[in-house]
Amino acid sequence: MNKRGQETRTRIKTCACSLFAEKGFNQVTMKDICEASGLSRGGLYNHYESTRQIFQELLKDMQNNQARAFDQKIRQNQPATSILDDILEVYREEMLDGRSSLSLAFYEFFSIHQACGKENSLQEQYLLSVNTWKNLIQYGIDRQEFREVDTDAIIDLLLFSYQGVRMYSKLMPVDKEIPSRILGEIKKQLVRSDSDGNHI
Amino acid sequence: MNKRGQETRTRIKTCACSLFAEKGFNQVTMKDICEASGLSRGGLYNHYESTRQIFQELLKDMQNNQARAFDQKIRQNQPATSILDDILEVYREEMLDGRSSLSLAFYEFFSIHQACGKENSLQEQYLLSVNTWKNLIQYGIDRQEFREVDTDAIIDLLLFSYQGVRMYSKLMPVDKEIPSRILGEIKKQLVRSDSDGNHI
Amino acid sequence: MNKRGQETRTRIKTCACSLFAEKGFNQVTMKDICEASGLSRGGLYNHYESTRQIFQELLKDMQNNQARAFDQKIRQNQPATSILDDILEVYREEMLDGRSSLSLAFYEFFSIHQACGKENSLQEQYLLSVNTWKNLIQYGIDRQEFREVDTDAIIDLLLFSYQGVRMYSKLMPVDKEIPSRILGEIKKQLVRSDSDGNHI
Amino acid sequence: MNKRGQETRTRIKTCACSLFAEKGFNQVTMKDICEASGLSRGGLYNHYESTRQIFQELLKDMQNNQARAFDQKIRQNQPATSILDDILEVYREEMLDGRSSLSLAFYEFFSIHQACGKENSLQEQYLLSVNTWKNLIQYGIDRQEFREVDTDAIIDLLLFSYQGVRMYSKLMPVDKEIPSRILGEIKKQLVRSDSDGNHI
């Protein structure tokens, strides 16, 4: 594939991503993507044969980016609390940004493609997140910054309430305080000497 | 509307509910409901003019049922902890039952119909839930069964992680322990003398 | 058929007539007539089996009424000019009243039902009108009130321009002067000593 | 749009025109036009999205053609009577040709689309015709070929009786003499020295 082809594919994915964020997965048609990207029917089909394929390529791109971002965040030898604050701040922002969230699209997509697919990439991603968090929490405990908590419970509470809020923020106006409260509560469980009760 | 008509409407709603749980809102067509309910096209349209209308009537029915159920649950003068256990047990079961969950349908439905509607019935329902929980927690605090916690934070944590898990349970196999862990953690925050750290 | 049945049929015809005037023949459905008349589907079908049947009964009623009206108008021994004025005044009013005109419905109806029907009742009605006018004009000539004109030409000019204006008055705003001008021109041809050029 | 597309659009319009002439506007469906033109459903919708759009494009084409034809007809410096004869001959033929007349379709179409449109294109066309005739009659008067008639009245008489006959010729057998008589009467009013009373 030459450079021009690559550019076209990038353009297609960018347009498609906006559409998926706006309408979810099932409500986006190849026709929509044609119109948004300015390509003709045939032109689009030269690159991708279905919305499914485009979405999967988007997923893959995002995982790569996310992995890279996470790697940067977990900078060893920084205080665990500082790393935690950084990550929770990212979470907080995402929880409030309903518009650009692909969560509905994700849910629709995996709700269709889990059964037929051999691998469940959503579960993979969940397990990856759990693992990353386990490492971070253990790191915090080792440095005696974090309490010896029920790690699994805290992580599930965090990850699922994060997902819950992201979804709801697409559906109703979510008060700005809600993410702060939730993440603050999590942090309170986790951080040992945060006696002043600072919220994130 | 006569008795026969009422029966047909009930039949339609029952069939539609299964379909919505299985496929979400957008993926269910009037044709699907015709076939599931054994009605002809015209027959179905005599009763409902869109999947939207059917879904809304389902919503209304469910709210009525839920309101009644909750009223029963909040039996005054029972120990707050006992009431809490009952409710959390219901939550736990629902979190694991991905198949009969309407959550995807809800999300799709409200993602479309929030803007056009004046009122946001999803938010209404959220506020209702928050209120019910506030009452219960205050009741527990008054009886000195519960700690004096950050009520709002605990409630959001509970409600959104519950929603998050319900959604994920439609998309991937959710370990049976996850709901228990989450709800146990919540209970641990809440209940004063549960010093043995029992999970729910 | 008893009295109640007669009343129902009259109600049906009245409602249907308004609908036909408003929308033409083809655009009116049995369902429309049900709703307009407040009858149920089955109730309407007990009386009429199609819009066609209702329209034909309307036609028959109107012909009866018209015939009776014309008979009254042609009062012998009155001045021909006075009779002419009376009739032309009726024509003028009808030409301006686009809203209550059934002309579109007529045209649609006869455009469908001329071929299949053995008799062409539209032609019958045309011939009847021509005859009535011939009698009137001859009466005027005999009384030396009217000129010895080309009767057939004048009658056709009158009848067809009348129909043309009636139709157009349903489709665009027709200037009030147009019917006056047309009928005045006709009268000018016809009436001998109307030297002052009065318009109707 | 490429050449093939243009050809298809022309084919569609030709087929649709026959159908409109035969059945009126409302009775023609997109399916009819598919079948008549040999296109598939989707193929037709690629070009036009409704019968309304097709009809409007037909109207526009016809206006263009008519304007061009009229320009040719009004050849300056020819005798007014000769121009008149030419035009009336065209009118006469059209009055008798019920089969290819679009008048029913016109009436149905404008009866629906007058209110919603800002401009009333039927009225536009009427005013255009009136103007053209005014010019011709004035030209004839200036050349002393025509009498000093009540121009407006004559024109209305001509235009509306023409429309009336065109419509009736779709609904019943119209005697060949009727157009001749009508137009002859008009001409008689108009032309000064046509003392021999020739009909057109």
Next chain:
DNA sequence: TATGAATGAGTCTTCATTCAT
């Protein structure tokens, strides 16, 4: 007579997908 539930046919409309250019 009157009701309204039910049927089934017909049309509209939108898309995914293919293909000649």
Next chain:
DNA sequence: AATGAATGAAGACTCATTCAT
């Protein structure tokens, strides 16, 4: 690579018409 014409399938929606009550 790109274009856009064409196909055909799928689903929405509306009615005329029948029938049990």
